[in-house]
Amino acid sequence: TLAILSIVFGGTVFAQAGTLDNIYSSKTLKVGVNPLFEPFSFEQDGQRVGVDIDIAQELADKLGVELELVVPDNFSDLIPMLQKGDIDIIMAGMSITFDRAKVIDFSDSYFDTGISILLNKVSSSPLGLGSVKDLAEFQSVLNQNNNEDKLIIAVTKGKAPEKAAASLFPKATIKSYASNEEAALATLNGEAHIMMHDEIFLKLFVKNNTGLTRFKAFVLNPPIKADAYGIAVRKSNQDFVNLLNVFIRELNYEGGSNKYLGQYLPVKSNIVIRSIEIDDQDFGD
Secondary structure (H helix, E strand, O other), rough: OEEEEEEEEEEEEEEOHHHHHHHHHHHEEEEOOOOOEEEEEEEEEEEEEHHHHHHHHHHHHHOOOOOEOOOOOOOOHHHHHHOOOOOOOOOOEOOOHHHHHHHOEEOOOOOEEEOOOOOOOEHHHOOOOOOOOHHHHHHHHHHHHOHHHHHHEEEHHHHHOHHHHHOOOEEEEEEEOOOOHHHHHHEEEEOEEEEEEHHHHHHHHHOOOOOOOOOEEEEEEEEEEEEEEEEOOOOHHHHHHHHHHHHHHHHHHHHHHHHHHHHOOOOEEOOOOOEEOOOOHHHHO
């Protein structure tokens, strides 16, 4: 059934096709992806690769259309691009949040994860946090020492952890940075005591930067807040949302996002709000 929105103006009826109809008529699925979010979307040997790219290709194949990847300059450009019709969907490791759902629609979650804390053990020592072993101890010591008002948190501007940090630590100082990498490096440089972000990004960052992080920073387990990524669609496209939910259900029957995740990030899953363990044995020497 064609999803048609009829608009009456000056006695004339105009028909505006829905997103799914436009995809079929153009024979192209335009997907807005994250400019840099390893292992979901990143450049490798001159090619755009990642979990989101693989899932987008599978979706395009099932729709019988070509895939066109659209990479914005900034993550924050994606929702305006979707609303203007420059892209058909967003698949960018985008967290499903209440505020975003006011202006766009989301599919069911295609990847369940969590917001975690990267702790700089050196800079956080004056707060009594330098020797904590996990999230529970971090929270306990922070409360016992009554130091939340001295805590400085690095986040990426416009992403879900920015709001989560303000909600979970209302007395803390929040510093927002333009990119995930800038926020992580700022934390390592002592500009912040902790960074809050997706646990896979944080653990991969620590692993890929052992020269900077060894003996200095690590990711607390488990995540402090559950998180989930959805496929974003323009409002008034419920038929397409329904189809995407069926696609995600079938994807999950076949192993879900993890069947692609292993190509970029050998992991073993320790389910504590879906905590992802990244150990040396997973990567080899």
